[in-house]
Amino acid sequence: xxxxxxxxxxxxxMKVLLVDDTRTNQLIIGKYLRDLGHQVVVANDGYEGVEMxxxxxxxxxxxxxxxxxxxxxxxxxxxxxxxxxxxxxxxMFLSAKVTEADIATGIAAxxxxxxxxxxxxxxxxAKMQAMARIAxxxxxxxxxxxxxxxxxxxxxxxxxxxxxVFDRMTGLHNLDHPWIEHVSWPSSHFSGDLIAAETTPDxxxxxxxxxxxxxxxxxxxxxxxxxxLFHGLTARGEPIPGIAAKLNxxxxxxxxxxxxVAAILVAIxxxxxxxxxxxxxxxxxxWVDSSGQVVExxxxxxxxxGVLPEIDNNRSNTVIYQRDDPEKLYLFSDGVPDxxxxxTGQQFTLGQVEAILAADCDLRLTTLMQAxxxxxxxxxAQDDISIVELSPPVLSLTQELGVVAEQPIAQIVR
Numbered sequence: 001x002x003x004x005x006x007x008x009x010x011x012x013x014m015k016v017l018l019v020d021d022t023r024t025n026q027l028i029i030g031k032y033l034r035d036l037g038h039q040v041v042v043a044n045d046g047y048e049g050v051e052m053x054x055x056x057x058x059x060x061x062x063x064x065x066x067x068x069x070x071x072x073x074x075x076x077x078x079x080x081x082x083x084x085x086x087x088x089x090x091x092m093f094l095s096a097k098v099t100e101a102d103i104a105t106g107i108a109a110x111x112x113x114x115x116x117x118x119x120x121x122x123x124x125x126a127k128m129q130a131m132a133r134i135a136x137x138x139x140x141x142x143x144x145x146x147x148x149x150x151x152x153x154x155x156x157x158x159x160x161x162x163x164x165v166f167d168r169m170t171g172l173h174n175l176d177h178p179w180i181e182h183v184s185w186p187s188s189h190f191s192g193d194l195i196a197a198e199t200t201p202d203x204x205x206x207x208x209x210x211x212x213x214x215x216x217x218x219x220x221x222x223x224x225x226x227x228x229l230f231h232g233l234t235a236r237g238e239p240i241p242g243i244a245a246k247l248n249x250x251x252x253x254x255x256x257x258x259x260x261v262a263a264i265l266v267a268i269x270x271x272x273x274x275x276x277x278x279x280x281x282x283x284x285x286x287w288v289d290s291s292g293q294v295v296e297x298x299x300x301x302x303x304x305x306g307v308l309p310e311i312d313n314n315r316s317n318t319v320i321y322q323r324d325d326p327e328k329l330y331l332f333s334d335g336v337p338d339x340x341x342x343x344t345g346q347q348f349t350l351g352q353v354e355a356i357l358a359a360d361c362d363l364r365l366t367t368l369m370q371a372x373x374x375x376x377x378x379x380x381a382q383d384d385i386s387i388v389e390l391s392p393p394v395l396s397l398t399q400e401l402g403v404v405a406e407q408p409i410a411q412i413v414r
Contacts, residue, residue, distance in 0.1 A: 012132040015039045017058035019049035019075065020094060021067045025117070029062065029094075032121045036128060046070025050078045058089065060131055062115065065095040065102070073109040080110035088138050090131040094119070174198060174231075179205055179268060179392065183369050185335070185385040192219020193333045193386040194261075196227045198234035205268040206234040206243070209388050210261045210305075211282060211333040219384070225250055226261055226305070240267050240278050244302070244311060251306030260306040264298075264331045270393050273320055275329060280304050280311070283337050283350065286330045287321075292358035295327075321392055328391050330357060330364075335385035339372050342379040348372060365389055 016038050020026050030040045041056050043049035045067050053061065061079065065072040076091050083089050093106050096117040106114065112134075113127060174197045175182060182195050194210035208230050212222035229250055233243045244265055251261055262281030269276070277285055281304030287296035302311055321327050332353070339348040348371075356368045365387055372385060 012129070012136070013037045013039065014059040014128070014132060014135075015041065015056070017041050017043065017049065017053055017056060017061045019043040019046065019052075019061065019067070019072070020064040021045050022064070025064070025094070025119075029119050029124070032119065032124050033128075035121075036125055038128070046072065046075035049075050050082070053079045053089075054082050059135065060128070061089060061091045063091055063093055063111070065093050065106075073105055073111075076106070076109040076111055086142065088135070090135060092127065092131070177205060179390055180207065181365055181389040181391070183365050183385075183387050185369065185372070191384045191386070192223060193335070193384040194223040194227055195386055195388055196230055198231050200234055200237050202237065203270070206230075206240070207266045207268075207331075207388065207390060208263060209282065209331045209333060209386060210263045211335075211384070211386070212261045213259050222251075222255065222259055223261060225254060226263070240265050240276050244278050244280065244305070248305045248311045249309070252309050255306050260304040262300075262304040262334065266329065266331065266390060268390060268392050275321055275390075275392060277329070278302065283332045283334060285332070286354070286357060288328050288330060288357050290326050294354055294357065324394060326391065326394050328389055331388040331390070333384060333386040335383035336372065336387065338383050339376055339385065340382055341375060342377040348375050 016033050018026060018029055018033070018040055020029070020042075021044055026042050030042060033040045041052055041058060043052045047070050049061075049063065050070070052058075061076075063072040063075060067075075070078075072093055076093075079089070079091065090113070091111045092113045092115050093111050094115050094117060095102065098114050098116065103114065112131070115124065115127065175195060177197055177199075180197055184191060184193060184195065186193070192212040192214055194208065194212070196210075197205060197207045199205055208226070210223045210226050212219040214222075226247055229247055230243060233246060238246070244263075247261075247263070260281070263278075264280075264282045264285055265278040266285075267274075267276040275287075277298040279285060279298050279300045280302035281300050284300070285298040286294045287298070289295050305311075336353065337348060337350055340346065352371065352375075353368065356371055357364055359367065368387060369385075
């Protein structure tokens with residue numbers, strides 16, 4: 001710890017370890033140091049200097065280069081080992097003759113400066129002040145770094161706790177359903193996208209993909225009440241329009257102006273051969289047949305949840321699917337078409353999405369995510385990216401009693 005003395009002079013007093021095997025140098029340099037207000041501890045050779053360095057904890061070392069038993073370079077190496085990387089102690093070598101090779105050797109050994117013998121009191125005073133300033137700056141930086149490390153540690157703990165609560169409340173464990181495949185790429189520690197699923201008492205699968213405004217923790221907090229209410233309503237058998245209405249009502253009541261959640265709600269009803277889609281503010285959902293052809297799109301026909309006090313549920317999309325053909329439904333958050341190239345700002349187009357869906361039926365999600373990462377490049381995504389693949393069960397219509405085999409295939413009801 002540096003000790004300030006002489007309030008009017010502004011000098012900084014330090015505890016100095018002087019290591020020199022010449023008695024005359026000890027007396028002269030020691031007197032200079034004491035005249036400047038410093039405390040002096042003297043060692044007679046390198047070995048003794050290392051021992052006193054460990055015992056006395058000096059704040060600066062003046063170290064003669066040429067000494068018996070252990071020279072100054074060897075002593076400096078040992079002192080640096082003792083002090084460690086986090087505790088920097090200035091070391092200045094004392095030498096009558098210094099070459100470029102000597103300077104390089106001294107720096108490699110851990111030295112910070114050289115003083116030429118015979119030592120000038122004026123030069124000594126100037127170098128001592130410079131080293132004191134450097135020591136103070138390093139101490140300040142170290143203290144700041146230590147404080148910042150503590151802050152980072154606390155923030156990491158808080159993020160981990162928040163993530164644990166977020167995962168539990170959003171019910172991500174329900175996504176292990178065999179009809180669901182999904183990929184997510186958050187743009188920060190917390191995702192403002194929500195993917196949740198629940199099974200109704202009748203065995204139907206309900207899925208929601210939500211996309212809150214913004215990203216990070218604020219967006220993550222926005223979607224938390226959506227997941228909680230979605231699970232509760234679905235478990236009670238509430239239909240899709242009713243779920244959308246109640247989600248909208250809660251979000252409009254809770255969220256400040258300008259905050260909302262774009263969402264796609266999907267109900268897969270195997271007993272009826274029906275998939276129902278409600279889209280409020282998300283990119284179009286794609287209904288894709290086994291050959292990869294997009295046979296139907298489900299564009300947004302509602303405002304995002306939370307914008308208005310009430311929503312108009314008269315407009316809905318329903319597809320009656322051909323259950324003996326492995327058709328799939330794809331949902332996307334805004335992060336997919338909003339993904340930008342880092343150099344040009346060019347966005348990822350829905351045409352690119354459709355081309356990938358048509359190319360590979362088995363690896364569509366992987367291929368699409370790889371294409372997005374190549375498109376974005378080395379930078380992080382500007383928005384959270386989420387994609388969901390839903391695969392209604394394959395079952396021949398004639399295998400179910402009460403189902404008319406002649407019913408229309410891929411009929412869209414709006």
